[in-house]
Amino acid sequence: MRTLNKTVLYGLYLDEEILLDAVREIREEGNEIWDVFTPFPVHGLDPVLGLKESRLHIAGFVYGLFGTCTAFGFMTWVFTRDWPIIFGGKPYFSAPSFVPITFEFTVLMAAVGMVITFYLVCGLGPGITNPYLDPRITDDRFCIAFDVTGKSKDEVEALRALLNKTSADETNIKDI
Amino acid sequence: MSAVVSDIRPALIEGNKTYHQITEDICSPTEQLPDKNWFILILFTLGLFGFGAVSMFVTVYWGIGSWYLNKTVGWGWDITNFVWWVGIGHAGTLISAILLLFRQKWRTGVNRAAEAMTIFAVICAGIFPIIHMGRVWMAFFIFPYPNTRGPLWVNFNSPLLWDVFAISTYFTVSLLFWYTGLVPDFATIRDRATGFRKKIYNFLSFGWTGSAKHWQRWEAMALVLAGLSTPLVLSVHTIVSFDFATSVIPGWHTTIFPPYFVAGAIFSGFAMVQTLMILTSIAIPQLKNYITLQHIESMNKVIVLTGSIVGVAYLTELFIAWYSGYIYEQFAFYNRALGPYWWAYFAMMTCNVVSPQFFWVKSLRRNVLVTFILSIVVNIGMWFERFVIIVTSLHRDFLPSSWAYYSPSWVEVGDYIFTFGLFGTLYLIFMRVAPVVAIAEVKSILKTSGNQYVNANKEHAKTHQEEAAH
Numbered sequence: 212m213r214t215l216n217k218t219v220l221y222g223l224y225l226d227e228e229i230l231l232d233a234v235r236e237i238r239e240e241g242n243e244i245w246d247v248f249t250p251f252p253v254h255g256l257d258p259v260l261g262l263k264e265s266r267l268h269i270a271g272f273v274y275g276l277f278g279t280c281t282a283f284g285f286m287t288w289v290f291t292r293d294w295p296i297i298f299g300g301k302p303y304f305s306a307p308s309f310v311p312i313t314f315e316f317t318v319l320m321a322a323v324g325m326v327i328t329f330y331l332v333c334g335l336g337p338g339i340t341n342p343y344l345d346p347r348i349t350d351d352r353f354c355i356a357f358d359v360t361g362k363s364k365d366e367v368e369a370l371r372a373l374l375n376k377t378s379a380d381e382t383n384i385k386d387i
Numbered sequence: 388m389s390a391v392v393s394d395i396r397p398a399l400i401e402g403n404k405t406y407h408q409i410t411e412d413i414c415s416p417t418e419q420l421p422d423k424n425w426f427i428l429i430l431f432t433l434g435l436f437g438f439g440a441v442s443m444f445v446t447v448y449w450g451i452g453s454w455y456l457n458k459t460v461g462w463g464w465d466i467t468n469f470v471w472w473v474g475i476g477h478a479g480t481l482i483s484a485i486l487l488l489f490r491q492k493w494r495t496g497v498n499r500a501a502e503a504m505t506i507f508a509v510i511c512a513g514i515f516p517i518i519h520m521g522r523v524w525m526a527f528f529i530f531p532y533p534n535t536r537g538p539l540w541v542n543f544n545s546p547l548l549w550d551v552f553a554i555s556t557y558f559t560v561s562l563l564f565w566y567t568g569l570v571p572d573f574a575t576i577r578d579r580a581t582g583f584r585k586k587i588y589n590f591l592s593f594g595w596t597g598s599a600k601h602w603q604r605w606e607a608m609a610l611v612l613a614g615l616s617t618p619l620v621l622s623v624h625t626i627v628s629f630d631f632a633t634s635v636i637p638g639w640h641t642t643i644f645p646p647y648f649v650a651g652a653i654f655s656g657f658a659m660v661q662t663l664m665i666l667t668s669i670a671i672p673q674l675k676n677y678i679t680l681q682h683i684e685s686m687n688k689v690i691v692l693t694g695s696i697v698g699v700a701y702l703t704e705l706f707i708a709w710y711s712g713y714i715y716e717q718f719a720f721y722n723r724a725l726g727p728y729w730w731a732y733f734a735m736m737t738c739n740v741v742s743p744q745f746f747w748v749k750s751l752r753r754n755v756l757v758t759f760i761l762s763i764v765v766n767i768g769m770w771f772e773r774f775v776i777i778v779t780s781l782h783r784d785f786l787p788s789s790w791a792y793y794s795p796s797w798v799e800v801g802d803y804i805f806t807f808g809l810f811g812t813l814y815l816i817f818m819r820v821a822p823v824v825a826i827a828e829v830k831s832i833l834k835t836s837g838n839q840y841v842n843a844n845k846e847h848a849k850t851h852q853e854e855a856a857h
Contacts, residue, residue, distance in 0.1 A: 213594075227834075250406065250575070251827040252602040260599055265607040271615075285531075286543045294537060298544045311549040311626055318619045319556040322612055326563045329608050330593065333601045335570070339594035346578035348597050349571070351406035 213334075213341055215387050219245065220370055221344050221356040222379030227253045230353040233377035234259045237355065242373065245358040248348045267332075271325040278320025282313040342387035352380075359384070398838035399493050402676040406830050412673040413822045413829075414576050418584075421819050425670070432811030439805020442798045443518070451521050453798040460781045460793035465515045467773040468803050471655070472512035473554065473627055474648075474769060477620055478656025479505025480561055483568075484616035487609065492836050493685050495828040496677045499572075500667060501660045502565040503821070507813045508659070509558045511806035516550070518802065546629035553626040560619060564612045567605070570595050572822040624652040631776065638719035638780030641707070647700035654693035654739070655769035657686050661762035663814065665755060667823060677824045680753045687752040690765065694743030697772075701740065715785065723779040727792055731775050738768020 224230045230253065237244060238261065247260055257264075286309045290296070295303045330336050348354050355374065359367050367384070374382045404412070445453050456463050479502040486494035517526045529551050531541045541548050574595035577588035595601070628644035661683065668674040708720040724732050742764045745751045752758070783790045817823075834840055 247599040248597040249599065249602065250410075250597060251571075251830040252606050253599075254831075256599055257603055262600060262603055265604045267604050267607045268611045271608075271611045275615075289531075289540045290543065294540055296542075298542065301544070305544060308544040311546075311622070311629070312543055312552045314618075314622060315549070315552040315556040315626075318615050319552075319559060322560040322563055322615055325608055325611060326567060329567070329604055333598075333604060335593040335595060335601070337593060338590060340589055341594040341596050343578075343596050349575040349578045349595075350410045354597075 222374030248354040274324030275321030278317040282316035398841040399836035436808025442801025459791040469515035474652035476508035477652035484613040650696035658762040658765035691746040698740035735771040
């Protein structure tokens with residue numbers, strides 16, 4: 212189990228609509244939210260939470276481009292430099308018949324590269340156990356969490372009051 | 388409630404479900420011991436697998452001469468089965484990728500099982516070209532690796548090699564797409580499990596927490612993977628059709644093959660999804676709330692469309708054969724329809740072109756029994772289509788002295804049965820260890836497609852109109 216050495220105050224909400232309002236209100240009051248956990252992707256949460264758009268698709272494009280160049284370049288090298296063979300009287304550099312493999316390899320590189328990048332940047336992977344706040348988050352609870360490491364009791368209570376004010380169903384403190 | 392609910396779209400989730408009930412319904416089959424029927428079924432599929440394993444052994448030990456293929460008919464049941472299984476494998480990606488791009492919400496009910504079916508079907512498909520090589524232990528020769536023979540490379544101009552790349556890419560990308568969708572759902576099971584099961588699901592769920600940033604990346608990736616898989620799925624059967632279309636055999640050498648094969652693949656794939664989903668929801672009754680008549684009807688619409696496209700392709704082939712004025716092409720099609728294999732052609736035409744036309748009738752489209760029977764008929768027809776294309780085009784070639792008739796040996800039939808056993812066993816195991824419906828995705832459409840929300844909104848719209856009329 213990984214540990215983050217954090218003390219986290221979190222509130223659990225019963226519905227994504229309540230959660231969205233709560234996140235909006237908490238951020239408007241100038242508080243910093245450590246993270247929000249939901250059982251499914253809640254649409255409209257990213258702008259409210261101030262998350263920047265993911266750049267994963269740019270990475271995907273780069274991997275795809277790598278695949279295109281590798282496949283086309285390799286086949287060209289094999290058939291014009293390394294071991295030229297005439298197939299059916301066609302030229303050594305028969306570009307149209309390189310298209311299918313170039314396409315497939317592009318897709319393969321983009322998909323595999325992107326999936327590996329996704330797991331790496333998210334810190335997920337086989338055998339990894341990340342600390343989690345509440346088992347019901349993957350079921351039907353929506354969670355707003357504050358990092359309260361080293362904060363005074365008053366500050367923590369102020370945040371807890373804020374969670375309760377925004378209709379949190381329950382609040383807890385956990386060391387993770 | 389702020390979610391936008393359409394008042395003309397029917398509900399996709401029945402039974403006034405809450406988020407927690409969705410979790411319960413879909414996780415519970417993985418949490419209890421399977422019932423007696425499941426054990427009977429898996430014994431049956433393992434029996435098929437065992438019988439098939441014997442014929443696989445015979446195939447590999449004595450070579451493919453044990454199939455009764457001859458000099459004229461070099462491709463028989465094996466390549467027929469290969470194309471058939473690959474075709475079936477197309478529905479999963481079509482549902483999860485193309486319908487994601489088209490924002491079709493009904494996809495969430497069936498995508499998980501359909502993708503599992505895709506992966507298992509592609510595994511079954513891949514077996515046939517490999518055993519057809521004869522010396523299966525040399526199968527790695529198909530990959531372009533640096534070797535001590537020069538290195539002598541593979542022929543990158545050959546459609547058979549394109550196939551290697553297409554099928555292996557398709558398998559890998561489908562597997563990644565499927566598994567990434569499963570990770571959050573495995574986390575749901577993990578958080579309910581205890582003891583040893585918790586350890587297993589903890590491993591499978593990759594440490595998923597449900598963080599907002601992770602969900603954002605997860606959705607971004609799903610969208611790009613869908614965008615990549617869409618041309619990929621169309622390319623795979625296109626390339627499979629190139630195996631035939633780039634040859635010079637009359638009956639194979641036609642430019643209509645790529646679209647015709649892709650339509651046929653979607654046709655048979657959706658039929659297989661219907662067969663499996665109907666059986667799965669009999670085994671797990673609470674699934675009927677997630678795989679509703681609405682889902683079945685939507686898939687039947689795809690079946691009637693693609694079945695009709697296939698029908699048009701058959702007729703186009705006949706017309707073009709006549710119109711080409713090329714006697715060998717004309718003979719190939721005359722022989723296909725009226726030659727010694729007329730019964731296969733007849734079976735193909737009846738099952739693929741006539742039978743799906745019943746789905747123009749709404750009441751038949753929404754009838755589970757009719758759908759189930761026709762879904763099996765369609766897949767029989769699609770098997771015959773591949774058999775007709777392969778065997779009838781080969782058995783009477785340019786030289787009448789070489790003309791031959793081909794029937795399979797028990798070994799070749801056994802190899803087909805092997806894949807049924809494999810497919811059935813894998814699917815039965817999948818049904819008990821993984822969530823059959825995508826939990827997170829179904830939850831995300833509950834507020835827009837749950838029956839309690841849809842119907843409330845319909846009533847609201849009605850009263851609103853009445854007020855406006857007054």
